Amino acid sequence: MRVIVDRTRCIGSGSCAATVPEVFDQDQNDGTVVLLDPSPPSKLHEAVRCAATLCPGCAITVEEG
Amino acid sequence: MSTIAHDPPLFPMERANPLDPPAAYAQLRQEAPLVRVRLWDGSSAWLATRSQDVRAVLVDPRFSADGSVAGFPMISAARRSLLTAGSPQLAQLDPPDHTRLRKALAGEFTFKRIEALRPFVAGTVAQLLEAMVKQGPPLDFVENFALKLPSMVISKLLGVPYEEHEFFEECSRRRVALDVDPHVPVQAGKDMAAYCDRLLRQKERDPDASDDLLSRLARDQILPGHLTHEEGVSLANQLVMAGHETTANMIALGTLSLILCPEELAKLQADPALTASAVEEMLRYHTIVHFSIARIAKEDVEIGGQRIARGEGLFVLITAANRDPGSFTDPDRFDVARKTRNHFAFSFGIHQCLGQALARLEMQEVFAVLFRRLSDLRLAVPFDALSFKHRNMVYGVHQLPVVWGERGAG
Numbered sequence: 328m329r330v331i332v333d334r335t336r337c338i339g340s341g342s343c344a345a346t347v348p349e350v351f352d353q354d355q356n357d358g359t360v361v362l363l364d365p366s367p368p369s370k371l372h373e374a375v376r377c378a379a380t381l382c383p384g385c386a387i388t389v390e391e392g
Numbered sequence: 393m394s395t396i397a398h399d400p401p402l403f404p405m406e407r408a409n410p411l412d413p414p415a416a417y418a419q420l421r422q423e424a425p426l427v428r429v430r431l432w433d434g435s436s437a438w439l440a441t442r443s444q445d446v447r448a449v450l451v452d453p454r455f456s457a458d459g460s461v462a463g464f465p466m467i468s469a470a471r472r473s474l475l476t477a478g479s480p481q482l483a484q485l486d487p488p489d490h491t492r493l494r495k496a497l498a499g500e501f502t503f504k505r506i507e508a509l510r511p512f513v514a515g516t517v518a519q520l521l522e523a524m525v526k527q528g529p530p531l532d533f534v535e536n537f538a539l540k541l542p543s544m545v546i547s548k549l550l551g552v553p554y555e556e557h558e559f560f561e562e563c564s565r566r567r568v569a570l571d572v573d574p575h576v577p578v579q580a581g582k583d584m585a586a587y588c589d590r591l592l593r594q595k596e597r598d599p600d601a602s603d604d605l606l607s608r609l610a611r612d613q614i615l616p617g618h619l620t621h622e623e624g625v626s627l628a629n630q631l632v633m634a635g636h637e638t639t640a641n642m643i644a645l646g647t648l649s650l651i652l653c654p655e656e657l658a659k660l661q662a663d664p665a666l667t668a669s670a671v672e673e674m675l676r677y678h679t680i681v682h683f684s685i686a687r688i689a690k691e692d693v694e695i696g697g698q699r700i701a702r703g704e705g706l707f708v709l710i711t712a713a714n715r716d717p718g719s720f721t722d723p724d725r726f727d728v729a730r731k732t733r734n735h736f737a738f739s740f741g742i743h744q745c746l747g748q749a750l751a752r753l754e755m756q757e758v759f760a761v762l763f764r765r766l767s768d769l770r771l772a773v774p775f776d777a778l779s780f781k782h783r784n785m786v787y788g789v790h791q792l793p794v795v796w797g798e799r800g801a802g
Contacts, residue, residue: 338491338742339498341506341749346733348503355505358498381733383744385451 328372329390332362336386343387346378347371360386400436403429403707404467404683410780410789411649412724413682417441417712425696426706437465437686438698438706443736445696446713449706450741452695455687457743459484465686465705471785473574474567478581479626483743490742496613497627497746500605506749509549513757516544521765529795530772538644538792539636542754546635549750550628551604552591560584564637568785581629588628592621605631631747638680639751641781641788643758646674648778648792649726650763651770656728657763664760670728671755675737677726679711680787685739710736766796 330350339358343351349371352361367375379387405414420427421441429439440446449455458464459475466472475484482493499505520537527536543561547554566572566580592606592614599611606628613619619627650657650670660666685708689700700706714735715723738745745751763769771778772793779790 338494338744339502340744340746341501341503344503345749353502353504354499355502356499357495358502359495377733383451383740384742 328367328369328375328392330362330365330367330375331388331390332360333386333388334359336384337382338384338386340383342381342383343378346381347374350375351378400428400430403431403437403439407780407782410778410782411645411652411678413679413711413715417709417715421712421716424698426698426700429707431465432468433466435465438700438704439709440695440706441709441712441716442696443713443716443719446708446710446736447740448695449687449708450685450736450739450743452693452741453487454689454691454693455706456486456690457484457490457687458486459686461688463703463705464688465707467684467686467707468570469574470570470572470577471684474577474581477578478585479622481630482627482746487742493619493623493627494742494746496609496619497631500608501746501749503749506753509545509750510753510757512548513541513545513754516541517757517761518765520544521761524766529797530793533647533792533794534640534644534789535791538647539640541643541758542636542639545750545754546632549605550631550635551595551602551606552632556587559587560632561636563587564633567633568637570783570785584629584632585625588625588632589621592624592628596621634745635747635750637786638745639754641680641786642674642678642751642755644789644792645678645680645787646671646755646759647762647769647794648771648789649674649677650728650759651794652775653726656726660728660759661763666728667756667760668752669731670759671752672733672735673726673728673730674755674759676714676720676730676732676735678787679714679735679737681737681739681785682711682787683707683709684785685710708739710739766794768799769794769796771795 337360341353343360344353350364350367352363354361376389379389405416407414425445426438426440428436430436440449520540524531524536543557544554563580563584567577595607595610596614599607609624614621614624660670688705689702691702693700717723738748772795781788
């Protein structure tokens with residue numbers, strides 16, 4: 328799995344950081360997503376997919392495989 | 393596309409059961425992807441009721457949230473005067489202004505920053521429950537707890553003196569009412585803006601005097617010129633209002649739903665790990681921003697197979713989307729163990745609630761302890777005696793008289 332974030336679409340809702348803190352964090356100045364792990368381990372894949380669905384700015388893309 | 397022979401229904405519809413959306417929503421959801429509705433002033437608008445359409449509209453930049461655009465759909469005269477007067481709210485701004493103002497605040501509401509408030513919120517919950525126990529039943533739960541907690545928390549976070557809570561709570565009440573004279577919400581906005589103007593000027597004079605959000609806004613955004621003073625006043629105004637009114641109503645309705653569903657309460661009490669999912673379920677089930685999210689098409693758009701012409705307005709009914717059987721199994725059932733966070737209670741897209749982490753945190757701290765501290769918490773009046781905020785922007789219950797502890801004989 329490869330995770331891509333689009334910081335221009337991010338509105339800093341923090342849904343991703345709340346869902347998978349191992350993979351996503353937020354910039355402390357403007358709340359924008361900080362990608363901690365672009366290739367997360369398989370045990371986190373389900374949670375990362377969930378974070379992508381929950382993202383209100385549609386800023387997270389997940390490439391499977 | 394089918395032609396609707398009958399007159400479009402009047403929106404908003406009335407609720408038959410205070411804790412369920414109007415029955416018509418389920419019918420409209422089945423009827424067509426988007427339906428035409430009639431409004432109070434004789435104008436018409438589209439209504440999106442299905443979760444997939446609601447989501448599609450809310451993430452589509454071809455729709456504007458700008459209430460000052462001619463033809464923007466309004467649910468009442470009071471609402472129209474509020475949206476077309478004064479400085480626009482974040483929720484009514486489009487990019488790039490929206491992006492700039494929201495980013496000025498988003499750092500204050502990150503998941504981690506809000507988590508750091510948990511001990512303060514837990515302490516405030518304990519203090520308020522202690523005061524209720526000391527006073528003894530019966531008490532109005534709204535006045536003594538549900539409204540107090542978010543007011544105290546937002547005051548502390550922003551650096552607004554809590555002693556002035558009656559003033560800002562009263563402004564908020566005037567602002568959210570739908571059927572009042574159109575001058576009322578506008579005046580409430582002005583009163584609140586005048587207050588925030590004075591407060592923010594103080595913070596600008598001495599931004600290091602105290603460590604709070606508005607002082608940081610003055611120091612990091614206004615004084616360096618990233619935001620104007622007027623923009624700061626408008627943001628402060630919105631933060632005070634949105635920070636207490638919504639959460640207060642959710643705490644009261646969440647409490648009511650647990651009182652009314654003893655088997656759900658028992659599940660939660662047996663397994664405190666369900667607190668977070670119970671909170672999400674309350675948010676989904678009650679969806680208190682119950683009819684006011686609206687958009688206008690900036691160009692022709694097709695949603696769910698229906699063409700919406702440029703300049704046509706629509707209401708995005710998150711209340712209906714959150715009861716869509718296409719997304720939620722047995723959607724009208726209140727189930728504290730439901731594992732769903734993909735609801736629209738905080739809306740979706742770029743305008744999704746800025747304070748959602750704070751609202752969640754407050755509710756989690758409340759429902760982790762409330763029914764333990766106030767054992768056998770129950771209504772002091774029959775359910776039918778409760779009065780609900782049918783004609784308010786934010787749904788809720790006006791008062792919630794409760795008793796707790798041992799039941800008296802007879």
